[in-house]
């Protein structure tokens with residue numbers, strides 16, 4: 001399989017650790033050839049990977065770096081992101097922080113403890129990610145896309161390692177990009193970084209898992225491009241899962257039961273589209 005042959009890659013230390021999404025490189029023509037022409041062969045992997053992903057047009061506009069989150073510093077901003085009205089409905093179990101006479105999230109959370117509702121607040125985010133230690137060794141790994149200049153977080157994604165006895169697939173969840181930063185390729189880059197970690201062999205700092213899955217909450221505005229992004233990455237639509245979770249409803253101002261669609265990406269299908277050398281450039285900064 002592709003991975004096996006990639007294990008023969010020479011000197012890994014010489015490969016770039018992250019993609020320079022904001023580098024002011026103008027690359028008309030074939031970007032890969034151009035990188036070599038420019039005498040910057042170290043960019044070869046990054047650019048080829050970007051071309052693979054079809055994000056080259058937007059690469060200059062998304063001046064972000066993907067890194068592991070440091071919750072102490074990031075939790076407040078992540079909470080803000082998760083609370084955005086165009087995000088909150090898509091993420092199961094995240095509650096708004098405001099409260100009215102009719103809405104008492106605490107009461108709801110107490111009534112349904114198994115739903116593990118968390119507030120979209122700094123404390124709520126810290127609670128949600130209590131299994132995350134800030135390293136890739138945690139049971140769940142939280143990645144953020146950080147604007148290189150302002151250092152503001154533009155988006156997040158979470159990898160939950162296989163949970164439960166005998167489970168083999170990682171779950172990709174908590175995928176969100178700030179409403180003002182969309183359509184610049186950040187969502188795709190976050191997903192690709194998650195995949196680099198999930199699928200790369202262990203000796204390349206990956207988890208070497210046989211598959212990834214995600215769940216899309218159905219019936220929500222914005223779903224068509226989410227499906228598009230995941231499909232482009234090779235995910236296949238699997239089961240319809242009735243009443244699989246609860247998420248906030250902006251109009252009704254309450255939690256509602258939601259149907260979801262399970263999406264699955266197998267490592268076989270993933271390695272047909274990717275090369276480990278290219279993926280190395282996507283590993284997050286620690």
Ligand SMILES: CC(C)(COP(=O)(O)OP(=O)(O)OC[C@H]1O[C@@H](n2cnc3c(N)ncnc32)[C@H](O)[C@@H]1OP(=O)(O)O)[C@@H](O)C(=O)NCCC(=O)NCCS
Pocket residue numbers: 054086087090091175176177178181182183184185186187188189214215216217222225226228229
């Ligand atoms: C889904 C989400 C993370 C995508 O982030 P993003 O940074 O906009 O994604 P990208 O820029 O990489 O866009 C990927 C594709 O979707 C398309 N797309 C994104 N937003 C779009 C929109 N509003 N209308 C039409 N197309 C859109 C892009 O054009 C792009 O397609 P292309 O590669 O063919 O050009 C973001 O829309 C979001 O946070 N949504 C709310 C939360 C959510 O739904 N999360 C997913 C839960 S499973």
